[in-house]
Amino acid sequence: MNEAARRIVPMAKDQGDATYREAPNNLEAEQALLGAILVNNDAFYRVSDFLKPVHLNEPLHRKIFEVAGDIIRMGKTANPVTIKTFLKADEKVGDMTVAQYLARLASEAVSIINAEDYGRAIYDLALRRSLITIGEDMVNIAYDAPLDMPPQSQIEDAERRLFELAETGRYDGGFQAFNDAVALAIDMAGQAFERDGHLSGISSGIQSLDARMGGLQRSDLIVLAGRPGMGKTSLATNIAWNVAHAYEPEVQADGSFKARNGGVVGFYSLEMSSEQLATRIISEQTDVSSSKIRRGDISEAEFEKLVGFSQTMQKTPLYIDQTGGISIAQLSARARRLKRQRGLDCLVVDYIQLMTGSGKSSDNRVQEITQITTGLKALGKELNVPIIALSQLSRQVESREDKRPQLSDLRESGSIEQDADVVLFVFREEYYVKNMEPRDEFDPKYEEWKQKFEAVKGTADVIIAKQRHGPTGTVKLAFQSEFTRFTDLADPSFTQYEEH
Known part of the structure; x- marks a missing residue:
C-alpha cells in the first residue's frame, strides 16, 4: 500500500x-x-x-x-x-x-x-x-x-x-475559510453562555463597565487615558487584580490549561516599581491606606490582614515587569515568553508615552508613538489577548472650562485613537471641584461649593469615547481615594451609565 x-x-x-x-x-x-x-x-x-x-x-x-x-x-x-x-x-x-x-x-x-x-x-x-x-x-x-x-x-x-x-x-x-471563522464565532458565543456573567470577553470585575463593553474582548487594544490625578493607574490595577483573582483554569484535551473565568495577567509597570504597584493592590484589597502601609503606621489587626492577603497574592497569576523605557520589540518578546511559559489572558501597559519604538532613534515622536500603538495592536491579535494600554492626555484639557476629556486630547499622535478598539477616559470631577474650594468658609459661595462637592464626592466617570463593538457613553463608578479603588455604585437608584 x-x-x-x-x-x-x-x-x-x-x-x-x-x-x-x-x-x-x-x-x-x-x-x-x-x-x-x-x-x-x-x-x-x-x-x-x-x-x-x-x-x-x-x-x-x-x-x-x-x-x-x-x-x-x-x-x-x-x-x-x-x-x-x-x-x-x-x-x-x-x-x-x-x-x-x-x-x-x-x-x-x-x-x-x-x-x-x-x-x-x-x-x-x-x-x-x-x-x-x-x-x-x-x-x-x-x-x-x-x-x-x-x-x-x-x-x-x-x-x-x-x-x-x-x-x-x-x-x-x-486566508481562513469563512466556515472556520463562523465556527470560532459560535465557540465564542458558547463560552460567553457558560462564563460567569454571560460575557463574550473577560470580566473586568466592575459590573457596570462590563454591561457596556461585554467584558474585555480578546485581541482588542483598549486605551485607558486621563490627566494626572484622575486614577487611570488605579483603575488599571483594579481590573488587573480582578481578572487575575477570578482565574479558574480548565484542562484542555492536549493537557494545556485555558481560563474558564478570569485569566493570567501580565502588567508592564514602566512608571512605578513592582513594590509600589503591590502596595497599591494590597491597599485596594485590604482597606488599609497605602500611605499608612508605607509609613508602617498600622495596627496589629491591620498587619494580620496584610499578611493574610499576601498569601492570597502568591497564588494569583499576576506577573509584573518593571523595566523602564522598554521597547515595543522587547515588550512583545517578553509577552510571548510569558504566554508560552505561564499562559496569558490579559496584558496591561502603564503607560504608552514611557515606551520606545523598535527602530532607529528618531526626533519624530509622533512616528514613534504610531509604531508603538501599531505594535501593540498587532501583539494583541497575535497573542489573542486584550491589551489595556494607559495613555496621557495633553494639557489643553486644563485650559477648557469643561474638563471632560475628548478624543482630540490624546497626546502626541492620532494613531492612538486610530489603532485603539476601545478608548476609555477616567474623569473625576471631585478632583477639580476640590481645588476650587473658597479659602474663607464664610464666603457666600462656600455653601454652593460645598453642595457641589458633596454631589460629586466619591464618584468617577469612565467615559467610553470609542468602541468598535458597542455604544459609547459614560459609566458612573464609586471611587475611594484613600484606597485608590474603583467599584460599582452601591446606590442602585443612581444612573449607572448615560448613552451618548
Missing part, C-alpha cells in the same frame, strides 16, 4: 557529493489514521482538536481528512462510498483509482485505539517540517538581507514565527 501511495519515487540518495534529504514524514501513519477514521468515525474526534488537514504531508491524504471531517461534523457517516464523490474520480494513486485506494485504506485499518498515537506522530512531523522551513528562511535571509534590515528585526520575525508555530501548530497566516 505504501508503494501504491507514492506517486513520485525519491531520487537516489547519493549523487556524487550531493546528499538528498527528504522532509520528515510518515506515510504509513497517515494511511493508518485515515483508515481508522473511515472504519469508525469516532476516531476523527480523537485527533480533531489538534490535527488539521495541513499537518498531513501527502496532498491526497489532506483532502481525504478534510472531506471526512466536514462530513462527520454534519452528523453524517464518512466512509469510502460517501467520500469518493468529493474527490477526482480520474485521479490515480500508483496503479489504483482513488475509489480503490479509499477501499484499501479502510480494509487495512488499524484499531481506533491507536488513532490518537498516529495523529500525534503526524502532528509532530508537521512541526518538524515547519521548523525546517523557518530555519531555511532564517539562513537565506541572513545571507541576503538588504542593508536597511537590521539583524534585530530578523530575530523578532523569527521569534514571532516560532511562537505562532508553538501556539497553533503552523506559522503561516493567509
Whole structure:
C-alpha cells in the first residue's frame, strides 16, 4: 500500500557529493489514521482538536481528512462510498483509482485505539517540517538581507514565527475559510453562555463597565487615558487584580490549561516599581491606606490582614515587569515568553508615552508613538489577548472650562485613537471641584461649593469615547481615594451609565 501511495519515487540518495534529504514524514501513519477514521468515525474526534488537514504531508491524504471531517461534523457517516464523490474520480494513486485506494485504506485499518498515537506522530512531523522551513528562511535571509534590515528585526520575525508555530501548530497566516471563522464565532458565543456573567470577553470585575463593553474582548487594544490625578493607574490595577483573582483554569484535551473565568495577567509597570504597584493592590484589597502601609503606621489587626492577603497574592497569576523605557520589540518578546511559559489572558501597559519604538532613534515622536500603538495592536491579535494600554492626555484639557476629556486630547499622535478598539477616559470631577474650594468658609459661595462637592464626592466617570463593538457613553463608578479603588455604585437608584 505504501508503494501504491507514492506517486513520485525519491531520487537516489547519493549523487556524487550531493546528499538528498527528504522532509520528515510518515506515510504509513497517515494511511493508518485515515483508515481508522473511515472504519469508525469516532476516531476523527480523537485527533480533531489538534490535527488539521495541513499537518498531513501527502496532498491526497489532506483532502481525504478534510472531506471526512466536514462530513462527520454534519452528523453524517464518512466512509469510502460517501467520500469518493468529493474527490477526482480520474485521479490515480500508483496503479489504483482513488475509489480503490479509499477501499484499501479502510480494509487495512488499524484499531481506533491507536488513532490518537498516529495523529500525534503526524502532528509532530508537521512541526518538524515547519521548523525546517523557518530555519531555511532564517539562513537565506541572513545571507541576503538588504542593508536597511537590521539583524534585530530578523530575530523578532523569527521569534514571532516560532511562537505562532508553538501556539497553533503552523506559522503561516493567509486566508481562513469563512466556515472556520463562523465556527470560532459560535465557540465564542458558547463560552460567553457558560462564563460567569454571560460575557463574550473577560470580566473586568466592575459590573457596570462590563454591561457596556461585554467584558474585555480578546485581541482588542483598549486605551485607558486621563490627566494626572484622575486614577487611570488605579483603575488599571483594579481590573488587573480582578481578572487575575477570578482565574479558574480548565484542562484542555492536549493537557494545556485555558481560563474558564478570569485569566493570567501580565502588567508592564514602566512608571512605578513592582513594590509600589503591590502596595497599591494590597491597599485596594485590604482597606488599609497605602500611605499608612508605607509609613508602617498600622495596627496589629491591620498587619494580620496584610499578611493574610499576601498569601492570597502568591497564588494569583499576576506577573509584573518593571523595566523602564522598554521597547515595543522587547515588550512583545517578553509577552510571548510569558504566554508560552505561564499562559496569558490579559496584558496591561502603564503607560504608552514611557515606551520606545523598535527602530532607529528618531526626533519624530509622533512616528514613534504610531509604531508603538501599531505594535501593540498587532501583539494583541497575535497573542489573542486584550491589551489595556494607559495613555496621557495633553494639557489643553486644563485650559477648557469643561474638563471632560475628548478624543482630540490624546497626546502626541492620532494613531492612538486610530489603532485603539476601545478608548476609555477616567474623569473625576471631585478632583477639580476640590481645588476650587473658597479659602474663607464664610464666603457666600462656600455653601454652593460645598453642595457641589458633596454631589460629586466619591464618584468617577469612565467615559467610553470609542468602541468598535458597542455604544459609547459614560459609566458612573464609586471611587475611594484613600484606597485608590474603583467599584460599582452601591446606590442602585443612581444612573449607572448615560448613552451618548
